[in-house]
Amino acid sequence: KAGVTQTPRYLIKTRGQQVTLSCSPISGHRSVSWYQQTPGQGLQFLFEYFSETQRNKGNFPGRFSGRQFSNSRSEMNVSTLELGDSALYLCASSLVGGNNEQFFGPGTRLTVL
Amino acid sequence: GEDVEQSLFLSVREGDSSVINCTYTDSSSTYLYWYKQEPGAGLQLLTYIFSNMDMKQDQRLTVLLNKKDKHLSLRIADTQTGDSAIYFCAEGGRGSTLGRLYFGRGTQLTVWP
Numbered sequence: 001k002a003g004v005t006q007t008p009r010y011l012i013k014t015r016g017q018q019v020t021l022s023c024s025p026i027s028g029h030r031s032v033s034w035y036q037q038t039p040g041q042g043l044q045f046l047f048e049y050f051s052e053t054q055r056n057k058g059n060f061p062g063r064f065s066g067r068q069f070s071n072s073r074s075e076m077n078v079s080t081l082e083l084g085d086s087a088l089y090l091c092a093s094s095l096v097g098g099n100n101e102q103f104f105g106p107g108t109r110l111t112v113l
Numbered sequence: 114g115e116d117v118e119q120s121l122f123l124s125v126r127e128g129d130s131s132v133i134n135c136t137y138t139d140s141s142s143t144y145l146y147w148y149k150q151e152p153g154a155g156l157q158l159l160t161y162i163f164s165n166m167d168m169k170q171d172q173r174l175t176v177l178l179n180k181k182d183k184h185l186s187l188r189i190a191d192t193q194t195g196d197s198a199i200y201f202c203a204e205g206g207r208g209s210t211l212g213r214l215y216f217g218r219g220t221q222l223t224v225w226p
Contacts, residue, residue: 100143103158
């Protein structure tokens, strides 16, 4: 079974631009979560989607948004990029229910110049 | 304070056992996890334990859970240089935020040959 895939793997943007990151979960998984990882703040939860609905949201500004499609694929968008948005963005998928194992993708490394 | 706390660094000699410790705060968490992250990679789920268990063994990995003290540990037997990585403790399955994981800052394990 293929794992969680994220595209693109690397991205360089400038301040003020916007970016869209994509995540394809493991086949059959219906929940997708997004995390931001930085050296200073560690792993911070962004949001979680299940059946196209946002179920949980972390403490990030409204510039960070996401959505989930009917095939469970998810995208997250960051508008008006700031230098501090430079990070590794990780996506995780899970079946939902049961033991809630979350499997992570390799991440998208975003650099904002 | 942090929801999940771990020591930042651990060094061991190849062939010895490694023990990585973690404390968490929320007694309603249903699952506790250990993830491994190698440089430039995403998070790899190593193992998890249900909150109603005391111990779980999986090949070289042993997880111990002390619910009273909210203390979790990961023991790696016969540690190898390939085990050098950052290890994250995480709790999840809280009733109010079911799909969300709460991570520690990670323990950098260095294995010396």
